[in-house]
Amino acid sequence: MPEVALTVNHLTMAFGTRVIQRDLSFDIRRGDIFVIMGGSGCGKSTLLRHLIGLQAPAQGKIHFGDTDFWQVDESTRNAIQRRCGVLFQSGALWSSLTLQENIALPLLEFADLAPEQANELASMKLALVGLAGFEDFYPSEISGGMKKRAGLARAMALDPEILFFDEPSAGLDPLSSARLDELILELRASLGATVVIVTHELASIFAIGNNAIFLDAETKTMIASGDPKQLAVDGPATVRAFLSRGKP
Amino acid sequence: MAVAVPTPTAAVSVRQDGATTLLVFSGNWRVGQPLPDPAPALSAIGGTTGLRLTAERLGNWDSSLLAFVLRIYDAAIAGGQPIDCQQLPDGLARLIRLARAVPRVERPPAGARTGWLARLGHTAVDRWHRLPDLLAFIGELTLAVARFFMGRARYRQGEFFWLIEETGPRALPIVSLISFLVGTILAYMGATQLALFGAQIYIADLVGIGMVREIAALMTGIILAGRTGAAYAAQLGTMQVNEEIDALRTLGIPVIEFLVLPRVMALTLMAPLLTLYASVVGVGAGALVAAMVYDVGFNAYYFQTVAALSLPHFLVGLSKGTVYAALVAFAGCLCGMRCGRSAQAVGEATTAAVVLGILLITISAALLTIAFQRLEI
Numbered sequence: 001m002p003e004v005a006l007t008v009n010h011l012t013m014a015f016g017t018r019v020i021q022r023d024l025s026f027d028i029r030r031g032d033i034f035v036i037m038g039g040s041g042c043g044k045s046t047l048l049r050h051l052i053g054l055q056a057p058a059q060g061k062i063h064f065g066d067t068d069f070w071q072v073d074e075s076t077r078n079a080i081q082r083r084c085g086v087l088f089q090s091g092a093l094w095s096s097l098t099l100q101e102n103i104a105l106p107l108l109e110f111a112d113l114a115p116e117q118a119n120e121l122a123s124m125k126l127a128l129v130g131l132a133g134f135e136d137f138y139p140s141e142i143s144g145g146m147k148k149r150a151g152l153a154r155a156m157a158l159d160p161e162i163l164f165f166d167e168p169s170a171g172l173d174p175l176s177s178a179r180l181d182e183l184i185l186e187l188r189a190s191l192g193a194t195v196v197i198v199t200h201e202l203a204s205i206f207a208i209g210n211n212a213i214f215l216d217a218e219t220k221t222m223i224a225s226g227d228p229k230q231l232a233v234d235g236p237a238t239v240r241a242f243l244s245r246g247k248p
Numbered sequence: 249m250a251v252a253v254p255t256p257t258a259a260v261s262v263r264q265d266g267a268t269t270l271l272v273f274s275g276n277w278r279v280g281q282p283l284p285d286p287a288p289a290l291s292a293i294g295g296t297t298g299l300r301l302t303a304e305r306l307g308n309w310d311s312s313l314l315a316f317v318l319r320i321y322d323a324a325i326a327g328g329q330p331i332d333c334q335q336l337p338d339g340l341a342r343l344i345r346l347a348r349a350v351p352r353v354e355r356p357p358a359g360a361r362t363g364w365l366a367r368l369g370h371t372a373v374d375r376w377h378r379l380p381d382l383l384a385f386i387g388e389l390t391l392a393v394a395r396f397f398m399g400r401a402r403y404r405q406g407e408f409f410w411l412i413e414e415t416g417p418r419a420l421p422i423v424s425l426i427s428f429l430v431g432t433i434l435a436y437m438g439a440t441q442l443a444l445f446g447a448q449i450y451i452a453d454l455v456g457i458g459m460v461r462e463i464a465a466l467m468t469g470i471i472l473a474g475r476t477g478a479a480y481a482a483q484l485g486t487m488q489v490n491e492e493i494d495a496l497r498t499l500g501i502p503v504i505e506f507l508v509l510p511r512v513m514a515l516t517l518m519a520p521l522l523t524l525y526a527s528v529v530g531v532g533a534g535a536l537v538a539a540m541v542y543d544v545g546f547n548a549y550y551f552q553t554v555a556a557l558s559l560p561h562f563l564v565g566l567s568k569g570t571v572y573a574a575l576v577a578f579a580g581c582l583c584g585m586r587c588g589r590s591a592q593a594v595g596e597a598t599t600a601a602v603v604l605g606i607l608l609i610t611i612s613a614a615l616l617t618i619a620f621q622r623l624e625i
Contacts, residue, residue, distance in 0.1 A: 095590035111280040117315075121279065124315045128346050133353035140590045159279065159310040186346055190339035 004065075005030045005162055005194045006051065011060035013046050020046050024060070024222050026213050028162075033188060033195045033208050035228060038215035039242065044198045045089075047215065048166055051196065053081050082110055085155030085193075086164045090171075091147035093139040099126060099150050100135035106157045125153040129183060145176040149183070156187070163187075165197040169204050177201065181208050202243065206232075214239045256307060257282065260289050260316075268298045271320065273336075274305045277313035286319060293323050302335040314343050321348070378586075385504070385582055392502070392509040401505050408510040415476045416518035420525065422475065426467055427459070427526035431533030434458050439542050448542040452552035455534030460557060460565045464526035466613060469572030472515060472522075473605035477580035480511050481601035484584025485594040493585070508581040515577040516570060523569030524562075560625050568616055572609045579604040 006028040013020040020043040028034045036044050049055040051062060053069065062069040064080050072080075093102050103122035107113050113121070123135055129149040139147055148168065155163055168184070169177035181204050188195050199205060205212065205228045212231065214224040216238060224231055224239045232243040256275040263270040269292050277283070293299065301317065317336070321344060324331040333341050362370075395401040438454040484507060487493050496503050531553060538544040583601035587593050 096592045107279070113280060120315050120319075121311050124311065124318055124347060127318075127348065127350070127352075128343065130350035131353075132347075132350060133355065138590075140588065140593070186342065190342040190346070192339065 003029055007063040009061045011050065011062065012058045013043060013050060014058040019220060021215055022221050026222070026225055028194060028196060029211065030194055031192060032211045033197065035205050035209035035212035036196065036198045036215065037200055037205060037212055039217050042215040042217035044215060045166055048164060048198045052084055052086050052164055053077055082158055083160055084162045084164060085158065085160035087148070087151045087155045087166065087168060089166045091139070091151035093147060093150055093154065095139050098136050098138055099131065102150065103154045103157050110158060125156055126150070129153045144171050148172065148180060152183070160193060162194045162196060165195065167199055168197060169199060169201040177204065184208060202245065214242065258284055260284050262288055262292045268300050271299065271301050273303045273313065276307035277309040279310055279312045283312060283316060286316065289320055290323055293320065293329060294327050298330050298332065299324055300332040300335060303337055306337065314340065317344060318347060385585065388504040389508060389512065392505040395505065396509055396513060401509055402502060403506050403510045408514060411510055411514035412518060415515050416521060419471065419475060419522060422471055423468060423522055423526050424529050426471060427464060427529040428533045430463055430467055431455060431459060431530030432537055434463065435534040435537035439537065443542060448538065448544050449548060449552055451534060451538045451542065451544065452549045453556040456531055456553040456556045457561060459530035460527045460561050464530055465523045465565050465569035465572060466609070468519065468522045468526050468569050469576060469609045470606060472519070472573055473576045473602050473609065476515055477576040477601045477605040478598045480577065480580030481584040481597045482594060484581060485587030485597040488587045489589050489594060508585065511581055512574065512577040516574045519570045519573030520566040523566055527565060564620055564625055568613070571612055571616065575608040575612060576605040579608055
């Protein structure tokens with residue numbers, strides 16, 4: 001297996017002529033918990049949308065393993081996307097489906113399973129995120145934290161190699177947020193997946209991140225990369241300020 | 249991990265190791281690929297001896313193995329048999345612990361399936377409990393309308409004019425098309441009968457009175473229900489989902505006045521104009537049919553129409569159109585304000601708005617027609 005799960009080369013992101021970030025280059029190693037951090041509006045979520053194939057780069061390349069993500073035809077790209085699990089900011093559960101159906105849908109669509117098998121796997125994924133017994137609930141009937149966990153269960157439906165998280169702790173209390181972090185760590189350890197997280201939650205960054213990049217809204221590019229604990233000590237001033245909430 | 253045989257299939261075998269029963273998992277376990285029959289493994293459960301799960305030449309595995317192991321694990325736990333998972337690969341053992349760390353919640357969801365009688369009862373009780381809300385909505389709206397005419401209502405003028413443009417001028421193309429076609433249909437249907445005794449000229453009376461008194465208002469009402477009523481419900485419903493309405497409430501802004509009033513007033517003010525326009529287009533269509541198919545001259549048709557129509561006909565038609573539009577706006581806003589907090593709820597609110605709108609139009613059409621007949625207007 002290649003060491004590097006995902007490579008970004010000289011990526012420039014833009015909406016029309018408005019450049020969001022330019023010349024981003026970094027590797028995400030297999031098994032890493034990789035944090036994309038930066039202030040509000042710096043393009044963190046936009047970068048995530050590029051990585052999961054929702055938005056095409058203005059310039060530059062994104063490689064999954066050896067495959068150039070934006071050069072291959074759409075069916076290959078879809079196949080790569082199915083090797084990625086995504087947890088959206090608010091869970092993005094389909095509101096007309098029960099939790100079990102939410103998780104079984106990708107299994108039924110792409111794994112060619114009988115409905116009973118898909119349901120069994122869906123129940124199991126719900127149990128993994130601590131939601132055993134909530135199979136028949138609709139998303140509107142559960143709390144925000146539970147929606148996040150159910151979203152995580154759906155992200156894991158197809159046993160992805162890379163899990164992407166968009167602001168996993170947004171809207172959660174510190175305890176739930178810490179539990180979600182533990183869950184992410186536990187799942188990473190047992191599934192051996194690579195995790196990419198977009199967040200500005202300092203507690204999460206230090207608790208689980210072992211590699212990170214920092215996107216700067218002023219210079220519109222990435223100004224630091226490395227272990228966040230290390231960056232807090234010897235990173236550029238902007239990054240140190242960010243990681244210490246502005247206190248010197 | 250190097251595997252000697254190219255993709256050995258998933259297998260589980262039962263062995264004895266002294267007093268302990270061993271279940272040995274091997275091969276590649278992949279979702280979507282054939283799995284071994286669980287029966288032999290499950291039949292090994294139930295003895296008094298210990299049960300140990302272990303792996304031997306286990307290749308790649310994913311959720312399918314975890315689901316399979318959990319089934320055995322649960323059966324053993326249910327039978328009170330001690331089970332040892334420590335010899336499974338570390339990741340798998342941890343996932344089993346994680347999956348069973350939180351006990352299963354035995355609580356039926358709020359929308360659990362029940363019998364039809366119970367559902368009927370619940371719906372009836374639910375409606376009854378929502379009645380005060382409905383009355384409050386009607387009351388608040390009435391007060392808001394009163395304040396509107398006194399010039400003391402709080403709403404954004406810019407939005408009000410935008411709504412007027414959206415509900416009035418922008419509805420003209422579809423109103424034109426439909427009233428033209430309805431006028432044509434009316435003229436044809438009447439003419440085939442009237443031509444039997446050479447009375448084609450009375451197409452003008454039929455189309456004129458029919459369009460002006462009834463059809464123009466009815467068609468306009470139905471178009472507005474599908475076009476504007478649905479839009480109102482979707483707009484307000486989405487605002488409800490995004491908590492925009494809660495945000496207004498926390499600022500102490502009267503929501504009915506701010507959101508519902510401008511919508512209801514815009515539609516109610518535009519309705520007579522649209523109805524009048526629909527009547528003119530329908531009569532025009534009738535004239536075209538009469539002139540081109542039944543050889544009635546345009547002039548003759550015009551004078552016949554003018555003679556047939558009188559002011560009360562117009563007033564009846566316009567007042568009906570106004571009532572229908574007000575009811576459509578009411579239905580759209582009511583359903584939108586009552587919307588739940590999900591994408592599904594917005595869809596339901598929109599459907600409900602159109603259905604309720606058309607229902608209210610039909611009921612009021614029947615009542616108004618009877619009333620106007622009795623009053624001999």
